[in-house]
Amino acid sequence: MRNFKAFIFILFLGAVSTLPVYSNDIYVTQSGAGLNLDIIQDGINNVIGSSSTAVSLVGTSMNYSITQIGGANVLTSDVEGASASIDMDVTGDSNDVVLKCDATGNYSCDNWNVDIDINDSGSATGDSSNIDIDVGTIANSDDSDVTLQILGDSTTANIDIDGASSPVSVTSTGSTNNFQINVDGNGDSAGHAVTIVHTGSGATYDVVQSGAYDSIINLTVNTSTGAAADVDISQAQ
Numbered sequence: 001m002r003n004f005k006a007f008i009f010i011l012f013l014g015a016v017s018t019l020p021v022y023s024n025d026i027y028v029t030q031s032g033a034g035l036n037l038d039i040i041q042d043g044i045n046n047v048i049g050s051s052s053t054a055v056s057l058v059g060t061s062m063n064y065s066i067t068q069i070g071g072a073n074v075l076t077s078d079v080e081g082a083s084a085s086i087d088m089d090v091t092g093d094s095n096d097v098v099l100k101c102d103a104t105g106n107y108s109c110d111n112w113n114v115d116i117d118i119n120d121s122g123s124a125t126g127d128s129s130n131i132d133i134d135v136g137t138i139a140n141s142d143d144s145d146v147t148l149q150i151l152g153d154s155t156t157a158n159i160d161i162d163g164a165s166s167p168v169s170v171t172s173t174g175s176t177n178n179f180q181i182n183v184d185g186n187g188d189s190a191g192h193a194v195t196i197v198h199t200g201s202g203a204t205y206d207v208v209q210s211g212a213y214d215s216i217i218n219l220t221v222n223t224s225t226g227a228a229a230d231v232d233i234s235q236a237q
Helices: none
Strands: 007-013 029-031 036-042 055-058 063-069 074-080 085-091 096-101 113-119 130-135 145-151 156-162 168-173 178-184 193-199 204-210 216-222 230-236
Touching (some): 074 085, 113 130, 130 145, 145 156, 168 178, 178 193, 216 230
Parallel strands (some): 029 055, 036 063, 074 096, 096 130, 113 145, 130 156, 156 178, 168 193, 178 204, 204 230
């Protein structure tokens, strides 16, 4: 699909009966401004883009909404262009989420708004999901806003933001989660603000902020039960 303004709604319900290998695979390549893309997948082993063939969205003023319900799902997206609004809701265990902007360096990632929710399915084994968010992979991103909310255990998240005025917020409820947050680039009165609210035991946080001015970290950790959190913070001008 090339060069069009579009509203796309995709609903896939995976039949999960006695054959857990059933899955839905979705691959989208889009170029052009003003895209509205909504995708819903319900099942297990579903794929929306993969490490070899990511969903590729190129253009400005995009709205990208994903809902995945089930376990062992894969969600891999390269979204290039300014003024993108991205909302991802993933429920279930052992999911793999990758979101990148400007993987080729041809487009800016300015004015990004990213909201990702990882929800516990109620399984006793925990979520065990992997989340990788890279905004401004090559070119800087100005005025991006990344919010990650996680309910569940044993989740790993890597957040790498390159640009000015790029606040990051992480809210985590669960145990043995691991977070790597790296914010790089010039800050200003609204820039380089990292907010972390964690409730649970045994979490590990490594936060690195670098660049000129305004490196701000707000950290709230509640480990009233179980092992304490391990927090490392590095700030540099």
